[in-house]
Amino acid sequence: MAGSGVISDVSLTLINVLDTALGSLFPAPAPQVILHDLQGVxxxxxxxxxxxxxxxxxxxxTRNRPMQRAVTAGGRVLRKPLMTLILRYMIVPYAGDRLTEQQMLGRAMQTIYDNSIFSGPDLRGAAAPAGLVGSSDTLAATLDPLSLExxxxxxxAIQKPYRLSICYQIRVANVEPTIDVPTDLVRSRNFDQAVPVGE
Structure with missing residues (x-):
């Protein structure tokens, strides 16, 4: 479980996996993998x-799950279930020639297909419980079959001309809630005798 930094941790995890894969494919200088908004040069x-x-x-x-009971230092609490996120990424190669760009995409796809589950030592970012590193979280990456349209x-939307690209979705990134609702143990109960209707 992670806090609000989980989105950036997932991005760091994906970049690290791709960077390692591309470094072994091309001679120096190896391609760089960066998180980018595709604006500028x-x-x-x-x-x-x-x-x-x-x-x-x-x-x-995962919506509409019931509240969960937990025991904390301050007593028993009710806690919202984890908010689970799906992150969608577009991966775009820039190499100056189309064959190299296609090789880069092929290597990226091969790497994510071979290692579609990220967990344990694959995870990057902040340390648990604030981040993914050292947590028991598991991320699953799958090719997102978007149509050309x-x-x-x-x-x-980003006001750029179309380029060859691939899209992936990574699920599930869990975000732990920050609000707990204190609750007491049930100490007594009352029974009301039922009275039949019409009597």
Missing amino acids: ISTNPATLAVLLYEVTEDAS ERTRVWH
Whole structure:
């Protein structure tokens, strides 16, 4: 479980995995992998694999879960369940020539396919409980099958011409709530005798 820094920790984890993979594919200088908003000039020397976080949504399958009971130093509390997030990334190569860019994308896809579950030593960022490092969290990365039209909308939103790119979603990033509701133990109960209707 992590705090509000979990989004940046997921991004750092993805960048680290891709950076390691690309470093073994190309001779020096190896391509760099950076978190980027795709605005401004992006270096092609060395080649760059830009990672854009373009959407963060709540995992709908985990909504409406009941409150959880917990014991803290201050007593028993009711706590909201973890907020679970799905992060969507676009990965875009910049190398100055199309063959190198396609090789970079192929290596990125191969790496994420081979290592689609990030956990334990793969995790980067802040230390638990504030971050992912040392936590028991597991992140699953899957290719996001966006249509060409959907992908074009992302490019239109950032006001850039379309480029070859791939999209992934990473789930589930858990965010721990910060508010606890104190609750007491049940110490007594009352029974009311039922009276049939109409009597």
